[in-house]
Amino acid sequence: MIAIGLEGSANKLGVGIIEHNYDSNKVNVLANIRHTHVTPPGTGFLPKDTAAHHREFAIPVIREALKTANVKVKEIDCICYTKGPGMGAPLVSVAIVARTLSLLWDKPIIAVNHCIGHIEMGREITGANNPIVLYVSGGNTQVIAYSENRYRIFGETLDIAVGNCLDRFARILKLPNDPSPGYNIEQFAKRGNKFIELPYTVKGMDVSFSGILSNIETISIEQIPIGQITSEDLCFSLQETLFAMLVEITERAMAHIGSREVLIVGGVGCNLRLQEMMQKMVEQRNGKVFATDERFCIDNGIMIAHAGLLAFRTGYTTPLEESTCTQRFRTDEVYISWRKAN
Amino acid sequence: MNEANEVHSMILNIPFPSSRLANIAQKVLKVDKELKTDQVERIITVEEVNLIVKFKCSNIKILRISVNSILDMIIMVIKTMDAFDGTE
Known part of the structure; x- marks a missing residue:
């Protein structure tokens, strides 16, 4: 069976085509095309402009996906789109295309929860069976474990997402948004060596990032111009602090569940420093870390096609x-019919 | 919506190549509800090959936003039809 997936909940427009083979139980990625709305350094992406970007590139990206996959329309079984969570206008722009295709081609349409897309794609690519999932991106920060046909949220951010904290600090430093602000922070952090203490805000299983952002903003404004510290030192300190918090709540979830597998998904998940820190913790518990690279970590259409299928x-x-689309759509709202209860 | 407040209205009449495509457009566009149903009323119908969108609104600013928004969506529907109707 073949599905096409359309994703546009944030600044990435993704179209993916996936094939599930019933007999061999194998999954083939036939196409995974992405086009990103990149804004100038110091600025973020706004819903209206992002929606316009998606409308401009939807047709060429779908065309390229069909061409890459080399499938005929009649071979496609269903059309999957992101229902939410995400930014309203970009979501709707992409959903409109999905609906039109569904009626033009006479194919069923499947609404997909974006977070479930990340989790299922991560499981498929890495082969992790029943992991604790750390879902970290520009819009979401959650520690998740599966139980009784739902992905349960064990802990999450109380304010902004970890990726949002990184993105906004990149904006303060005027780092480029190409290929992504988080990637540029990661490169800067590699050259930092002085650790500046920042607030450490783990609250039980939950985390909070907005205070850290305010604090580091003040430090950067006051101390970078007089040469006391460098942007690199701050990027390093920010990453170390944020990731230590994430590792801590993940470890607590592992202890709760008794699980030894950790799967990292979402855009921040392709940060190698986060993967390395997680690895160190998981090794001590005789477990294993599963992570994917940017093709599957960063928002994409293939994960929507996969979860939809x-x-x-x-x-x-x-x-x-x-x-329809919805800006708020929690991970645990979705009934996971395709997995056994435990 | 209070009848007395329906001071502004607008009718869009958009011809499609066939009634089939006009009906598809209507079905696609009807799914998303207006965000401010207390201030704007939107009715989407099809007459032969024409897509008709009627707006009634108490506030001209909201009318402009609604009309602009649906036009963006209609353009997207038409672009998709143009690119993929009949694709093998």
């Missing part, structure tokens, strides 16, 4: 009248 195979489709 998993649901479709259990008989799920979304009636067209209900193929």
Whole structure:
């Protein structure tokens, strides 16, 4: 069976085509095309401009995906799109295309939760069976474990996402947004060596990042111009602090569940320093870390196609009248029909 | 919406190549509800090959936003039809 997935919940527009082979139980990625709305250094992406970007590039990106996959329209079984969570206008722009394709080609449409897309794609690519999932991106920060047909949220951010904290600090330093602000912070951090203490805000299983951002902003404004510290030192200190917090809550979730596998998904998940710190913790518990590279970590269409097809195979489709979008859509709202209860 | 407040209205009439495509556009666009249903009323219908969108609104600023928004969406629908209708 073949599915096409359309993703546009943030500044990445992604189209993916995936094939599930029933007999061999194998999954083939046939196409995974992405186009990113990159804004000038010092600025973020706004819903209106991002939606316009997606509308401009939707057709060429779908065309390229179909060409790369070399599939005929009649071979496609269903059309999957991101229902949420994410920014309203960009989500709707992409959903409109998905609905139109569904009616033009007479194919069922499947609404997919973005977070579930990340988790299922991570499991598929890495082969992690029943891991604790750390989902870290520009819009989400959650520690998740599976139980009784739902991905349960064990801990999450109380304010902004970890990626949002990194992105906004990159903006303060006027680092470029190409290829992504987080990547540029990671490169700067490699050259930093002085650790500046920042607030450490773990609250039980939850974390909070907004105070850290305010604090580091003040430090950067006061101390970088007089040469006391460098941007590199601050990037280093910020990463170390944020990632230590994430590792701590992940470890606590592992202890709770008794799990030895950790899967890192979401855009921040391709940060090698985070993977390395997680590795050190998990090694001490005789466990294993699973992570993917930017093709599957950063938002993409293939994960939407994959999660949508998993649901479709259990008989799920979304009636067209209900193929809406929603900015808030929690991970634990989705009933996971394709996994055994435990 | 209070009848007395319906001071502004607008009708868009957009011809499609066929009634099939006009009907598809109507179905696609009807899914997303107006965000401020207390201030704007939007009815989407099809007459032969034409897509008709009627707006009634108490506030001209909101009317402009609604009309601009649906036009963006209609353009996207038409672009998608143009690119992928009949694709093998």
